[in-house]
Amino acid sequence: MPASPDIAKARATARTEGDALLVELGGVWQITQDRPSWIKLVDKTAPTRVKITLAELENWDSSLLLFLFEVQKWCVTAKAALDASELPPKLRELLGQITAAQGKDVPVDRSENLFAVIGLAVFDTWAKVKQISHFVGECTLASIRLAKNPARFRWRDCVNEMQQCGAMALPIVGLIGLLIGLTLAYTAAVLLREFGADLYVANFVGLVMVREMGPMMTGIILAGRTGAAFAATLGNMKAGEELDAFETFGIRSIDFLVLPRLVAITLMTPLLALYANMLGIVGGLLVAAGLLSIPPTAYWIQMQAAVDLSDLVSGVIKSITFGGIIGLSGCLRGLQAERSAIGVGRATTSAVVTAILLLIVADAIYAVLFNMLGI
Amino acid sequence: MTQPSPSPIQPAIAVDDLECGYEGRVLLQHVTFTVQPGELFFVIGGSGCGKSTLLKHMIGLQRPTAGTIRYFGESFTHAAPTRRRELLRTFGVLYQNSALWSSLTLRENITLPLEEYTPLSKSERNELAALRLAQVSLSGYEDYYPSEISGGMKKRAALARALALDPAIVFFDEPSAGLDPITSRKLDELVLQIRATLGTTMIIVSHELDSIFSIADRVIMLEREAKGIIAEGNPRDLAQNSADPRVTEFLHRRAMLPV
Numbered sequence A: 001m002p003a004s005p006d007i008a009k010a011r012a013t014a015r016t017e018g019d020a021l022l023v024e025l026g027g028v029w030q031i032t033q034d035r036p037s038w039i040k041l042v043d044k045t046a047p048t049r050v051k052i053t054l055a056e057l058e059n060w061d062s063s064l065l066l067f068l069f070e071v072q073k074w075c076v077t078a079k080a081a082l083d084a085s086e087l088p089p090k091l092r093e094l095l096g097q098i099t100a101a102q103g104k105d106v107p108v109d110r111s112e113n114l115f116a117v118i119g120l121a122v123f124d125t126w127a128k129v130k131q132i133s134h135f136v137g138e139c140t141l142a143s144i145r146l147a148k149n150p151a152r153f154r155w156r157d158c159v160n161e162m163q164q165c166g167a168m169a170l171p172i173v174g175l176i177g178l179l180i181g182l183t184l185a186y187t188a189a190v191l192l193r194e195f196g197a198d199l200y201v202a203n204f205v206g207l208v209m210v211r212e213m214g215p216m217m218t219g220i221i222l223a224g225r226t227g228a229a230f231a232a233t234l235g236n237m238k239a240g241e242e243l244d245a246f247e248t249f250g251i252r253s254i255d256f257l258v259l260p261r262l263v264a265i266t267l268m269t270p271l272l273a274l275y276a277n278m279l280g281i282v283g284g285l286l287v288a289a290g291l292l293s294i295p296p297t298a299y300w301i302q303m304q305a306a307v308d309l310s311d312l313v314s315g316v317i318k319s320i321t322f323g324g325i326i327g328l329s330g331c332l333r334g335l336q337a338e339r340s341a342i343g344v345g346r347a348t349t350s351a352v353v354t355a356i357l358l359l360i361v362a363d364a365i366y367a368v369l370f371n372m373l374g375i
Numbered sequence B: 001m002t003q004p005s006p007s008p009i010q011p012a013i014a015v016d017d018l019e020c021g022y023e024g025r026v027l028l029q030h031v032t033f034t035v036q037p038g039e040l041f042f043v044i045g046g047s048g049c050g051k052s053t054l055l056k057h058m059i060g061l062q063r064p065t066a067g068t069i070r071y072f073g074e075s076f077t078h079a080a081p082t083r084r085r086e087l088l089r090t091f092g093v094l095y096q097n098s099a100l101w102s103s104l105t106l107r108e109n110i111t112l113p114l115e116e117y118t119p120l121s122k123s124e125r126n127e128l129a130a131l132r133l134a135q136v137s138l139s140g141y142e143d144y145y146p147s148e149i150s151g152g153m154k155k156r157a158a159l160a161r162a163l164a165l166d167p168a169i170v171f172f173d174e175p176s177a178g179l180d181p182i183t184s185r186k187l188d189e190l191v192l193q194i195r196a197t198l199g200t201t202m203i204i205v206s207h208e209l210d211s212i213f214s215i216a217d218r219v220i221m222l223e224r225e226a227k228g229i230i231a232e233g234n235p236r237d238l239a240q241n242s243a244d245p246r247v248t249e250f251l252h253r254r255a256m257l258p259v
Helices: A038-042 A062-078 A089-101 A114-148 A155-165 A167-194 A198-239 A242-248 A253-290 A296-306 A309-336 A341-373 B051-058 B081-088 B106-117 B122-135 B151-162 B181-198 B209-215 B235-241 B245-251
Strands: A010-017 A020-027 A049-057 A081-083 B013-022 B025-035 B040-044 B066-071 B091-094 B169-173 B201-205 B218-223 B228-233
Touching: A010 A038, A010 A062, A020 A062, A038 A062, A049 A062, A062 A081, A062 A089, A062 B122, A089 B122, A089 B181, A114 A253, A114 A309, A155 A167, A155 A198, A155 A253, A167 A198, A167 A253, A198 A242, A198 A253, A198 A296, A198 A309, A198 A341, A242 A253, A253 A296, A253 A309, A309 A341, B013 B051, B025 B051, B025 B218, B025 B228, B040 B051, B040 B181, B040 B209, B051 B169, B051 B201, B091 B151, B106 B122, B106 B151, B122 B151, B122 B181, B151 B181, B181 B201, B181 B209, B209 B235, B218 B235, B218 B245, B228 B235, B228 B245, B235 B245
Parallel strands: A020 A049, A049 A081, B040 B201, B040 B218, B091 B169, B169 B201
Antiparallel strands: A010 A020, B013 B025, B013 B066, B218 B228
């Protein structure tokens, strides 16, 4: 029964009769309301018998049951007899049920032994390495199949994904690119002004954006935005047994789900990186013109002199790799997800962490490689 | 668990000329029925007839486009937000996929609403959780996580959680979904047992004929084309005496195939 706003309170009164304590219960007992305290009721009396009676009891629920259970526990401790014979049979039955329900335990073994944990971790790592190799191999084979028979490729899915991870990411990538360009120009201006070399802000912003910050920041944004979305989508599909359905139809989920995403993000990342480069350079120009009073034309010419095609190509090569890494990490973690809400959450986190880690490793490798090649 | 029943006796649920729909589409209309306290009431019908939609309106997940739902004489549809939340607390809902909180143990699943809405101490909450689990024959499984128990046990644990706050009414959404016939029958027995002990009013959305015939006091049958109730009464009476072929065909498990 819904609690009406003006409910009568639970009532409990006690009086002693010889060595017995007569307890009278009445009113409305609701679990969401406070109930009388048994300890206050019994106070300092030490009865050998407690008799419970009901008077004008209106509604009751587990609140009354818990009170009676408290009385019963007190009686056991105080070695007093409890007379509940005047209680309705249903209440006595529930009192019996709550008494019987306590202290039962079906053992659950979650204990972990150190050696077992280490052993399991090693096996787990080995299994993951195999999974990653298998996944990368499958993706390579799928790409070969795509090259051989482009008509079977899911172009429509790919274009949808391109819109999601490319066009829809333009505002955030643009904003971050512009702000990075502004920040770089401010930082460089502080130092270069000391030497009267203000104009070289254009060189600094141009080179850093095109070679490093443009591809890297785009990669990080896409790892958080698109990589996470890939993992969550595929993880949810796995939890909903959609991947099993592909499997039982003999349809390769790699071809159907992974490849369109992988192609989309690998194609879109360099384009977004170029867009970020452009806005970063514009950000630098704003600072140069506003703070350092460098004419925009001078900034532009200086920037063009500093940045050549090889810088641009190196940035594009990097961003293609970054796109592939983000796509692979997102899809792999999605496919590895446990079939639960928590599993999907973990897969998403793992996709972002893996992608960012691999981006930085790949960036370091490219730095060494380009240095060796003199690019 | 509200005994003895207060007088005057009001129907536990009174649905009056309810119309449900969204985005300008009417799914159900002119839905009127009452459920008496302690009744085991089934909402039945084929797929897509609006059973789950009706349930969602009754538990406040969706708002009707017209009509009223009253609980014990008090309008739920037109209640002020605070009162509406108070009324919601007096319902228990058993969801189709159990919907146990996966990061909490069974004990925590039951004690969380108690912690939120009652002044009970931790030990009392645990005592009550033990009782609820015992009532659904899951004694001793307090420390298990939902992922560590079977589908049938999850359903029972979800029922224990639905009973946590001593609800006056418990709603069941397709309780037999995903359960084998034996487990499903055990769940039916449990429903009867809990009704006998606690006197709870139960509204069950189902198309499981075995359950309907074995435990339902009364049913309403919804139909997609009619967008509303096409029959109301005891399922056995309806199966034998209904003049509506849609009702008899459903209750006799005959598919409506073109001749």
